[in-house]
Amino acid sequence: MDHPKPARPRLVLCRGQYCNISSRSDHLYEYLQTLVEDAVGDQRPRPIKLEIANCLDHCGIAPVLILYPSSEIFGELTEDQLEDIVNKAMKAAVPQSDSGAGQ
Numbered sequence: 001m002d003h004p005k006p007a008r009p010r011l012v013l014c015r016g017q018y019c020n021i022s023s024r025s026d027h028l029y030e031y032l033q034t035l036v037e038d039a040v041g042d043q044r045p046r047p048i049k050l051e052i053a054n055c056l057d058h059c060g061i062a063p064v065l066i067l068y069p070s071s072e073i074f075g076e077l078t079e080d081q082l083e084d085i086v087n088k089a090m091k092a093a094v095p096q097s098d099s100g101a102g103q
């Protein structure tokens with residue numbers, strides 16, 4: 001019996017015009033990349049994905065990151081929040097080579 005593979009968690013960081021005022025999203029992205037690399041290590045395929053968006057339609061709480069597939073929104077983002085967000089994504093990750101059964 002085939003089960004759909006659970007969606008891989010995605011961290012989508014906005015680098016749109018409001019989120020990236022004074023390059024703050026650029027700095028968040030650099031730190032986020034480091035945290036994701038540390039968390040993922042040499043796991044391939046990577047259990048979580050880091051993506052960039054141009055605007056996530058939440059400019060009023062910029063800078064913004066959304067964690068999918070839960071669609072949890074993190075606004076007024078600071079570096080201090082990023083480690084917890086990456087840990088949350090890793091907990092939601094299912095090994096991609098897994099058939100989806102068990103655990």
Ligand code: FES
Pocket residue numbers: 014015016017018019020054055056057058059060062063064
């Ligand atoms: S510019 Fe980031 S949510 Fe709109």
